[in-house]
Amino acid sequence: MSGLLGLLGCSVVGKDLDGYFSGDAGDAGGSAGSGASGGTAGNGGSAGSGATGASGAMGGSAGVAGSSGSGGTSGAGGCGSRQPPTRPAVQDTGSGAPTTIWVLKDIVIDQPDPLWKDIGFDLDGVCTQPPDNPVECLAENASGPQRDGNAGVDNAFGSTVIPLLKAADVTIQQSAQSNQNEGKSAIVVHVDGWNGEDDDPSVQVWMAETAYAIPDGSTDPGMPSWDGTDSFYVPDAAFNNGDVNSPVIGNDNAYVAGRVLVMRLPDRSAFPFQTSDGQVFLKLTDATLTGQISADGRSLANVQLAGRWGAQDVLDTLVYINICPNSLEYGLVQNLLQNSADIRATKGTGGPGAVCDAVSIGIQLTGYPGKFGGLIPSQPLVNPCAGSGGAGGKAN
Template sequence: MMRHSRIAVAVYLATTLLSVAGCGSDDPAAPPAEEDVDVDLGQPPAPGPEQPGDGQGVAFAIDRLFLGDTDRDGKKTAGSWKQYGFNIDGKVSSTISEDLCRPADGATPSDVYPDGADGIDNSFGSKLVPLIGSLLPDPSTKVTDAIANGDFTVILKVDGLGAQSSYNPLTAKLYGGATLGTAPTWDGSDEWPVVPELLEDAQDVESAKIVFPKSYVVDDTWVSGPESQVAFQLNLTISETTIGLTIRNVRIAMDLAPDHKSVVKGTIAGVLETAVLVDELRSVIGAVQPGVCEGSGLETILDQVRRASDIMTDGGQDPSQDCDAISIGIGFTAKEVQLGQIAPPAETTGVPCGETPADEG
C-alpha cells in the first residue's frame, strides 16, 4: 500500500490535497426550503468574551472514530452520516436548490443531495463510506480496533486548558500518534509517540506544523477557531490498508467531559479536493484488489467518486461551476494522554494501479 504502513492514522501538513467519495444515498427526502431554515444551525458555537488560559493544558488522543457507517454508539443505523460534520457552505441544500455548483461527471442533484441535519455537508459519509465499506467492511469498527491496539491515534494538545467552562483564545496543536507498542490504558498516563512528519523540527515535539492559535472553549465545547486555511492529511488504516484524506477548510469541535480530561463528542469537518482523491483511491484500490486495475472496473469506481462531488474546493458554492470537491464530516471521542517521544520517519510500501514493483524493473 502506498501510505504509511506502520501508522494506522497519521495526520500531517500537506501541500497536495486528496479527496474521497462514493455512491448511493439512503434518504431521497428533501429538507425544508432554505428560506425556512436558520442556516446558523449546523455550525460550531461562536466564541465568548476574552478569557485567557489558566491551566496546564491537556493532550487529547482520539480513541474512537465514526466515519458515517454507524451512529455515535457504534450501531449501524441508516442515515448515520447526517449527524457528522458542519454546514460548511452555509446552505441547507436539497434536490431542488438552484444556488449550488453543478453536479460533476453526469451526476444529478438527487445523486448528491439532500444535506444532513441542519444543513450538514457530508458527501463523504453519504456517498464514499458505503464505497469504502464494499471494499473494506465495517470501516469505523476496524479503524477504532486499530486505535485500541495502539497502532495509531490523532492527538490535539490544547495549551492553557484548565477547569473553567469557557476560554478565549487558547492555542492548540495537532499531532499524529505513531505506534504505541501496546494497547493504551486510557488512564491519562499513556505516553504516545508522535510522527515527525507533523513537526517543523523533528527533534522538538512542541514544533507542531498544524496549530490553531485562535481556538476557544464555550460552555465546555472546544472549537478550533475560525475556518482554518491549513490542510492536513488524515491517513485512515483499515484492515492494513491506508486511505489518505487531506482535509482543507478544517473545522474541529469537541464537547469536553466536566473534568476536561476526555472528549465525549467530537467532530472533524472540511472539504476534500476530488481530483486529487481520485489519484489516492487509484493507489488504494490497486493495493486492496489488484485485479480491479485491469479492464473498466477501476474507472467505474472512480467515476462514482467524481459524481459524489457536492461543493467547491474553497468550501463555497458557485452555480456557474462544476463541483470539484467533496464535503466530509467525521465523529470521534478522545481521552487524555501524554506526548511521548518522536518516532522514526514512517516507511511506505505497496504498488498502485499503473506502477511496476521496483524488483521487477
C-alpha cells in the same frame, strides 16, 4: 480509518455498483406539508396557514403561505445552519491549567441514515432540501443534488461514500476501531494555554496520529488502558523538521466556547492514516475539529472532524496504497467522485454551473486522557506505483 481507500479501490471490483453511480443522491423528499412545517427536510411548505409556517423558519415571511418551506437557501432559513460555536467575547486571562492531552479513538465512519445527518457542519451555507434543492455546485455526472442532513449538515462521505465501502467490507469500522483501541492510528490532541474555564478565547492546539502506546509501568508498546496513564508516541513527520514546536497540523489561536474546543485546521495539511496497504493522506480544506470537554476536563465527547476533501487530493493519495493511475480500481474511484462530489474544494467558489470538485466529510470520535510520550522516526514513504520508495514519511 484503516483501509478506507483500499476498500474503495480494490474490494469493490465485481460488486454491483449501479446503485451508487446512478440515481438521485439523498433521500426522497416528503410530501408537501402545511406551512407550519416550513423548512423541515422533506416538508417544504406548500399552501397552508402561512403565518404559522413562517414561524417555523427564521427566514420566512408572515402571511406568505409556504414561503418558509423554501426560504432556507442561505442555510439560516428552513434548514437552519449547524456551525461550530463562535469565539467567546471574553478576555484572555492566560493559562490556568497545565497542558491538556486527549487521545481520540472510537471513530464513527459507518453512518447509516439518519446518523450521517448529524455528523459534521453546514459547510456551504446552502440548504439543499426540497422543493428547490439549491446547491453550491453539482457533481460532474450527478443526476440530482446531494441533499443535506439536519440543519444543513454537509456529509456526502457518510451518506454516499461509506455505504459503498461497507458493501465491500462490513467490518470496515470495526477494523478501524480495533487498531485505534490498540493505540495505533489514534489521534493525539495536545492543548496549551487553556484557562480551565468554559470559555477561553485563545488556546494552542496540535494534532498527530499515533504510532503506538506504551502502558504505564512498561517499556514496550502494548495495549493502552485509556485511563490517562498511557504514553502515546507519534511519527516525527507530524512536525516540520521534527520540531515539536512546529506541528504540521496546528492552530495557535483555537478557542473554547461553552466548554467546546474549536480548532480550525490548516488547509490541505496532510493527515496520515495507516492502512494494511500503506498510508492514505486526508487533506481537507475549510476543516474544523470540535469536541465537548467534560466537567473534569479528562475527556472529549462528540468530537467532530468536518471539512471538504478535494477529489484530486483523494486521487493523489491512491498511489500510496498501490492503486495506480490507469488501473481499473483507480477508474472506479474517479467514477465515484464524479457522481458523489457535492461541494467545492475552495469555499466561496460555487455558483450557477459550478462543478463540484470535493466530497464533504464528517467523522465522529471520542477523546480519552493520555500522555504525549514523544516522537519516533517516521518510516520512509513508499509509492508502489513509482516502483521505488520516497523519502521522509511525509506527503507534500
